[in-house]
Amino acid sequence: MRVPKATFRAHIADGLRNAILSGEIAPGAQVTEQSLAEQFGVSRGPLREAMRQLIDEGLLVTVPYTGTHVVELSVEDVREIYSLRVTLEIFAFELVWSQRDEGFRRGLLARHDALTHCIDAQDDVGSIHAELQLHGFVYEASAHKILIKTWESIRGRLQLYWAAHHRAHGIRGPRRDGHDSYVATALGEDLAAMRAEIHNHMARGGQQTEDFLLGLAKHKDPATFA
CATH class of the missing domain: 1.10.10.10 (Winged helix-like DNA-binding domain superfamily/Winged helix DNA-binding domain)
Known part of the structure; x- marks a missing residue:
């Protein structure tokens, strides 16, 4: 066939x-x-x-x-990804907050379960895709076409960022409980808490990833950092 x-x-x-x-x-x-x-x-x-x-x-x-x-990520790329993602994701949740229903809850939990399954299987590449799907859920739920296109435009660099982040931590995928608070807050009733959670969630491990990329750059060109 x-x-x-x-x-x-x-x-x-x-x-x-x-x-x-x-x-x-x-x-x-x-x-x-x-x-x-x-x-x-x-x-x-x-x-x-x-x-x-x-x-x-x-x-x-x-x-x-x-x-x-x-594509090769720089430290500046990591910082720009962080700042843009925070802004985009907060906006996405502000759009959907009053419209969350049982379908939203089931969809978010299903994607969280898929991510956990990949982590348990130590499937690093699969976990990157599953994490992308989990965070992408709120954008899809927003039905905001320009916001969705903007999210899609950073997906590639985001995947590279997560791959670098995993190598920086010497892990195969994110922590198993790394999204528990994110999901619980997303299904809660406090929008201000969700804004804070997005800031905190995306800042976790950011410095280690920056240090990892700086170390790679130094290894490639030691004279630059002499």
């Missing part, structure tokens, strides 16, 4: 995404169609389409005259 082209392309994109998030293909590494075709054992046509998808997702970037590279 022949695999549909779209399914084959998605399979290649999943494999490439996993290789990037696991660190198998390092941040900043140059990637070419030829090298990836050999690595994954696929033809260039669907690979080219998969690469375009990851460029759209923000995991790859093409720079004129230098080729295509895995």
Whole structure:
């Protein structure tokens, strides 16, 4: 039975995404169609389409005259991601707060359960996707088209941030109880507490991730930090 082209392309994109998030293909590494075709054992046509998808997702970037590279996060990127996410997520909860219902509760808990399952299985890449789905739930519930597009525009860098965060902590996925307070507060009655929880939740471990990225930069170019 022949695999549909779209399914084959998605399979290649999943494999490439996993290789990037696991660190198998390092941040900043140059990637070419030829090298990836050999690595994954696929033809260039669907690979080219998969690469375009990851460029759209923000995991790859093409720079004129230098080729295509895995996006490399800087400390400034981490700080910008933090500040933007806080603002976006608070706004999303403000939009949906008075409209939360049983469907909202079930949906949020289901995504939390999916994340916990990945953590228990020590599936690092799966936990990154599941964490993205958990945080994305409130954006979807808001039905605010521009807000959702803005959230989607930072998903790729957010995945890279979480991958770096896991390596900084030497862990395979977030802490098992890392989202318990977030979910409980999201289903509570205190919007001010939710705003505070978003600030606190996103700040946890941020400094260690910054230190990790600074350490990588220093290792690459010791003279810069002499």
